[in-house]
Amino acid sequence: MTALPSSLGIALALLCGIAAPAAAEQAGSIALSCPVCHGAVGSDAAHAPSAVPSFYGRSAEEIGWQLREFRAGSRQGSAMSRLANALTDDEIDALAHRYGVAP
Amino acid sequence: MPAFDPRRRRLLLAGLGLSGLMRSPVAQSAANGPHVVVIGGGFGGASCARTLRRLAPQVRITLLEPRAQFFTGPSTNAALVGLCAEGDIVHGPGALAAEGIELRLDRAISIDPVTRRVRTASGATLEADRIVLSPGVAMRWDLVQGLAETMRDQMPHAWLGDTQVATLRRRIDALRDGATVAIVAPPNPYRCPPGPYERASLIAWHLRRGGRGRGKVLVLDAKDDFSKRPLFQLGWDTLYPGTVEWVSREKGGELAEVLDARRNHLRLRNGSRVQADLVSLVPPQRAADIAVEGDLVDESLWCPVNPANFESTRHRGIHVIGDACHAHPMPKSAFSANSQGKLVALSLAAHLSGRAPPEARLVNTCYSLLAPGYAISVGGLYGVVSERLSTLNDGMSPLGAAREYRAREAAYAHDWYEQITRDSFG
Numbered sequence: 114m115t116a117l118p119s120s121l122g123i124a125l126a127l128l129c130g131i132a133a134p135a136a137a138e139q140a141g142s143i144a145l146s147c148p149v150c151h152g153a154v155g156s157d158a159a160h161a162p163s164a165v166p167s168f169y170g171r172s173a174e175e176i177g178w179q180l181r182e183f184r185a186g187s188r189q190g191s192a193m194s195r196l197a198n199a200l201t202d203d204e205i206d207a208l209a210h211r212y213g214v215a216p
Numbered sequence: 217m218p219a220f221d222p223r224r225r226r227l228l229l230a231g232l233g234l235s236g237l238m239r240s241p242v243a244q245s246a247a248n249g250p251h252v253v254v255i256g257g258g259f260g261g262a263s264c265a266r267t268l269r270r271l272a273p274q275v276r277i278t279l280l281e282p283r284a285q286f287f288t289g290p291s292t293n294a295a296l297v298g299l300c301a302e303g304d305i306v307h308g309p310g311a312l313a314a315e316g317i318e319l320r321l322d323r324a325i326s327i328d329p330v331t332r333r334v335r336t337a338s339g340a341t342l343e344a345d346r347i348v349l350s351p352g353v354a355m356r357w358d359l360v361q362g363l364a365e366t367m368r369d370q371m372p373h374a375w376l377g378d379t380q381v382a383t384l385r386r387r388i389d390a391l392r393d394g395a396t397v398a399i400v401a402p403p404n405p406y407r408c409p410p411g412p413y414e415r416a417s418l419i420a421w422h423l424r425r426g427g428r429g430r431g432k433v434l435v436l437d438a439k440d441d442f443s444k445r446p447l448f449q450l451g452w453d454t455l456y457p458g459t460v461e462w463v464s465r466e467k468g469g470e471l472a473e474v475l476d477a478r479r480n481h482l483r484l485r486n487g488s489r490v491q492a493d494l495v496s497l498v499p500p501q502r503a504a505d506i507a508v509e510g511d512l513v514d515e516s517l518w519c520p521v522n523p524a525n526f527e528s529t530r531h532r533g534i535h536v537i538g539d540a541c542h543a544h545p546m547p548k549s550a551f552s553a554n555s556q557g558k559l560v561a562l563s564l565a566a567h568l569s570g571r572a573p574p575e576a577r578l579v580n581t582c583y584s585l586l587a588p589g590y591a592i593s594v595g596g597l598y599g600v601v602s603e604r605l606s607t608l609n610d611g612m613s614p615l616g617a618a619r620e621y622r623a624r625e626a627a628y629a630h631d632w633y634e635q636i637t638r639d640s641f642g
């Protein structure tokens with residue numbers, strides 16, 4: 114964030130602020146549960162979980178890929194494997210879009 | 217072992233005695249919008265109110281909760297054996313007032329389920345367009361012979377986040393070497409299905425700490441099965457062989473009568489008598505009083521809801537979430553309550569802005585700690601299939617996992633607690 118010119122930073126923040134409710138609704142109720150283990154995105158990276166992988170700085174592509182790995186069983190987690198197993202492709206794409214940052 | 221945290225404790229004590237209204241400027245800008253009254257500021261109510269605040273700025277939100285802070289259910293068992301400080305498990309909705317939610321430290325004493333008028337202990341009357349109820353559970357003291365509410369401090373359950381947590385902790389601390397502890401586990405459904413077994417595990421850890429090994433933990437059960445049973449039993453055999461004994465209902469483990477609460481003297485269904493040094497008796501449960509008062513429970517004494525948006529099937533415009541509602545197959549957990557609270561916020565926001573209702577997707581994961589560095593988990597994803605709340609997929613930790621896996625889940629459990637309390641209470 115520090116590398117951004119301040120006006121662009123403010124514009125982005127405004128955009129995110131306005132877009133947040135709509136984006137949250139689009140990704141559906143499942144997206145609202147992610148922060149319960151992984152921490153909220155963007156606001157306070159200092160409070161990211163220390164053992165559970167967080168999304169900070171991950172791109173949408175990477176999040177989508179990881180979720181598909183969990184779903185296929187090629188990545189073994191604990192809680193995440195059980196949840197990913199029942200996700201549809203559309204849900205994975207919506208979650209990746211919701212939590213991924215632009216590369 | 218972390219020491220007792222006097223700062224948190226002071227906050228707790230201040231919160232317990234505080235009452236009154238905290239109103240913030242943001243809330244006043246929504247003063248003319250629809251009014252949503254949330255009753256209960258625990259995991260379900262707080263997460264619903266916070267999520268709704270973010271999604272629907274035009275809504276006026278009032279949160280009614282008499283306790284600004286309480287001991288959370290999650291991590292209670294760890295605090296009971298000194299694995300964390302009492303102050304570490306004190307949380308509550310106190311900070312929500314600064315987020316544009318009208319927090320009233322007050323208790324709802326009646327709900328008119330037709331007009332949606334709520335009266336409070338301090339004498340206020342609130343007119344609600346929608347009510348969200350997340351009041352948790354109440355104990356049923358009337359189902360066991362010889363059991364009465366007056367015995368609650370003699371055989372503390374520490375299940376409701378009040379001063380009993382400190383009482384039970386002191387009693388555990390004072391146990392002599394070789395003590396026998398009995399945990400009475402209730403029939404289904406009840407708050408936190410793995411809770412009694414996590415408590416048994418951690419008390420076993422406490423009794424055997426520092427080379428002491430003669431103590432005994434009896435789990436006297438009204439059931440023949442319980443959450444994560446194979447994993448708990450494997451853990452007991454591995455960590456505390458011979459210390460934890462589970463007496464199922466089939467084996468007569470169900471409590472038949474309290475003979476003498478002061479002397480920890482019980483009679484079981486199989487006729488045998490138990491004399492323990494300490495009993496933690498977790499009574500059978502039902503939805504909290506206000507749900508009964510508002511005509512929101514059915515004959516099971518839990519609140520039936522439409523799983524698509526957790527609206528009561530008995531009264532329109534009232535949503536019941538968390539432990540008080542009937543949400544089988546989701547367990548009564550903080551994670552479930554938080555997830556249900558967010559679904560309700562999302563569907564209220566969609567409704568108010570004329571958008572299509574969200575599809576219900578609910579999440580739960582429950583970690584149980586069996587020893588420091590040793591945890592197990594169960595969890596799943598839930599949705600509505602043929603109008604019923606259904607498990608889309610679920611599972612638990614593998615039985616054959618290596619010790620590193622249990623250690624990793626213990627670290628996850630710790631993170632989960634930090635994140636869900638921040639997510640629910642700010």
Ligand SMILES: Cc1cc2nc3c(=O)[nH]c(=O)nc-3n(C[C@H](O)[C@H](O)[C@H](O)COP(=O)(O)OP(=O)(O)OC[C@H]3O[C@@H](n4cnc5c(N)ncnc54)[C@H](O)[C@@H]3O)c2cc1C
Pocket residue numbers: 255256257258259260261280281282283286288289290291292293322323324325350351352353374375376407408411504506537538539540548549550551552553581582583584
């Ligand atoms: C020992 C133990 C361990 C647990 N471990 C876990 C765990 O590891 N993971 C997990 O997910 N869950 C765990 N839980 C379960 C968890 O605590 C509950 O499922 C969760 O608190 C339910 O949320 P709720 O909003 O329904 O109720 P609560 O969080 O209890 O909130 C209800 C609130 O409503 C308020 N209230 C009641 N009546 C009124 C009224 N008339 N007016 C206004 N306010 C009112 C109460 O004061 C209370 O604060 C555990 C519970 C226990 C006891």
